[in-house]
Amino acid sequence: MSYLSSVRKPTLLTILSLLLSFASFGQPEIEERRLLVHKNARDFTSCDSSDAWLDLYSCALANYLVGDYSESFRYVKLTFDKNPPEDEIGYLLLLNARVLRARAEDARAVLSLDSALSVFSKIENESGVYMTLIDLAEHYRGNESWMEATEYIKQLQVYQVNHQVPDEYVSRFYHRKAAIWTELWDDDSTETVKADLMKSFEYAERANTPWQKAWALLDYGYILHLALEDGSMDYFQQSASLLDSLGYTRDYINAEINIARALIIQKDFDACSERLNHVIETAKERGWNIILADAYSSLAQMYELQGKYKEAYAAYREYHEYRLAFVRQIFDDKHAETMARLGTQSARNELMATANAKTAVEKNYEAEKSKNKLYVVLFIVSIIGLSFITWFYWRTKSLNRTLAQQKDLTAEANKNLEHALDQKDIIYRELHHRVKNNLANLSGLIYLQERSLSSAEAKRALHDTRNRIQAMSAIHKGLYQTDDIIQIDLQSYLEELTPSLMTMYTEHTDNVTWTIQCEGIIVEIDKAVPLAMIINEMLTNSLKYAFDEDREGIIEVKGKVINENTWEITVSDDGPGLPEEVDLKNNTTLGMKLIHVLSEDLGIQLEYNNNESLSTFTLKYSTENNG
Structure with a gap:
């Protein structure tokens, strides 16, 4: 002891x-x-x-x-x-x-x-x-x-x-007793801690002290969380509700962090992100660095589980920054307190020296006596001061060592995260490259099969299928050849796809002029492939049916960004257009079925208009309508 x-x-x-x-x-x-x-x-x-x-x-x-x-x-x-x-x-x-x-x-x-x-x-x-x-x-x-x-x-x-x-104090006793057993955690202490916290609930109810109940509820939820048992969320939420109603802002924010940790285990990342952002906003307003560190630590854990390594890296950096800020804040407070004490002692010594000098002038005997006392006092003060300075030096050295270790840990974490991101980028590029090659091989096999057939209808079906495969292949080629591996520039993609289609329908396209104007439209990979299929079907339809007897014609693909959430694409030709009796939604042709089904899947508004000069399909997409 x-x-x-x-x-x-x-x-x-x-x-x-x-x-x-x-x-x-x-x-x-x-x-x-x-x-x-x-x-x-x-x-x-x-x-x-x-x-x-x-x-x-x-x-x-x-x-x-x-x-x-x-x-x-x-x-x-x-x-x-x-x-x-x-x-x-x-x-x-x-x-x-x-x-x-x-x-x-x-x-x-x-x-x-x-x-x-x-x-x-x-x-x-x-x-x-x-x-x-x-x-x-x-x-x-x-x-x-x-x-x-x-x-x-x-x-x-x-x-x-x-x-x-009093019952209130007994409730606090069992609560703090449970906290001590929680720090000395082992498998045998779980039930003991639970029992103490249940007693804390009971006495808090008797005393009508909801704040004591709220603290006990929070710790009970934490015990269930540590033991990986169900029900922690319910206790966290009850505690947070009571603490918020009482106005205990800091304790309420701590309860919100525990709720976020439970949501991470439940993989409810949207709700977790919302609560942590609220915690971070409140903690920044009040300068609570240690709470900010805890919140960013949980946020990094959430991003890592989602596979969002860049966001996880950024969150970990914020965690280390606020953790270091908290340590520096404690150090600065200790330093200020120490300097204030040293200043007080110095002023006291000066006053004592002045009083002794005055006494020496008045009485020699009293002066000698006071001088001896002063020597003793100064000796003691010197010993105390030297001891304090020595302690302060080693304390400062220890804190500096802690800061250096934190910086080393941060640097190591940064290095690991950067390496993981590089590996992920390489894997994505290799994946897109292999998918493109496999689609190219599949297209080649279909071409060989097409050449071996005698049926014109079968050849046409395989020809159209090969055309669709090449449209998808162009998407993956664009992804691994650019710096962005999850988005594709629609202008670049169509400029590569359209000439390929023109060469596949040479019997109709010798006198056809095409124009692509889709600059500024960037499409994510999960939407790029179905959108490419839709545009491919529209272009194929124009090349096959709009230009007979080798007449001159035009094909235009135009896109524009209406606002940050909405873009619009039009595919036009100057051919005769679709017959008036054609129903876009219930059409039996494969091409029109693909256009309709894929548009619905992407949440695209599909419109068709045929005036005297142009036959036009319009595709309009808005993120506000599609979550």
Whole structure:
């Protein structure tokens, strides 16, 4: 056991034995206000118009509950300046300790807890003593001092048996006890933790303290999440709802992160992304770097499971940046606190030297005596200062080493992600290349089969099939020959497809002029192949039926981007057009069936218009109508 624990234990047992004779609880004014603030935190976050100590204390508590620790610390100092009654000072010291622990000032926090314990013991406030002991156990849990933390839990169990303790405080006791067992996690502790949290629920219901219930619900969901058991989402959502209604913004945001983690396991990525974006937006507004780090870590995990490696890489970089910012923030706070203490000590030494000089002028004997005392004091101060500077040096060196390790981890993660992205790019290009080659081989086989047939109708069917295969092959060729492996430029594709079609229908196209104007239309791969098939069928129809007797003619393919969500493509020729009685939706020809079915699959609005000069198919697509 540590030195601190060995010194504290006799004192703790003495206090417990003295308190066995306490008869009843007091209900000071500050306790009533504390319960009111807990239930309506948002209503008490500002009180600049009042300088009463109780109003200032309420603001300090409310800001602590919503997660604004800097404001809470400011109001705590203002409350101390108003000299609150001695009977109430223990609650203020208890709040001060919680704020200091939240600001990572652990040494000052434990001193404040010791002072609170002394005050509550002096005025025989049993509930205050019990709550302070719980906070001491929580303090040592947060510092991973498991022996001290478990020792306090044992003492609290004895105290609970021998004293009348409010249900709210018993609920908090079981909650923090469960937290300690969670940190010491093993397979045998799962049911113990669950049982403690169920007791926390029960006592919170009795005391009508929804905030305590919300915290216990959050931890219960986390236990189910760690144990990979069903039901964690329900507890997370109940906790988030209660915390939001109470106005505990920081705890609510933590609950939202846990919900997002559960959604990742459920693979509900859309809902997860929405919650994490909300968390990130709120945390950025309040400068909560550690919460931002947790949110980006979960976001990176989600993207990685989706196969979105670029987004995962970006999220991991954000995680490391905010993690480092959090470490730097703690370091800066410690540094500022240290420099302030050094400045105070220096001023004190100067005043002491001035006083000694004045005394030396007045009385030689007193001067010598004071000088000797001063030497002793200066020697002690020097030893303390040297020790402190040495500690500060090693502490700074340790933090720098931690920062360097974090940078190394970040660099390694960046390197791995970049390598994975390069491998993915190569695989995609090779895939498109092989698909193109296989389609080319298939087209060649069909061509050989076509040449061996005598039936004109069969040859025509195979000829059209080969034409469709070449249209798909051109898509994959365009993908592996360009930098973009998931999108295709429609202008480039049609400029390659159209000459190929013209050579396959030479008997109709000697005097045909074609024009392609589709610049600016970029199509994703899942839409490019069916869209290419549609345009291919329209061009094939024009080449086969629009130009007989070798007459001159024109074919135009025009596309335009209407807005960022909508584009339109028209395929026109100056042939006679389709017969008026033709029904586009119920046509029996394979080509028209393909045009109709593929248009419906893509969500394209298909229109046909035949005026005196041009026969035109119009394809209109909007992402707003297609999700």
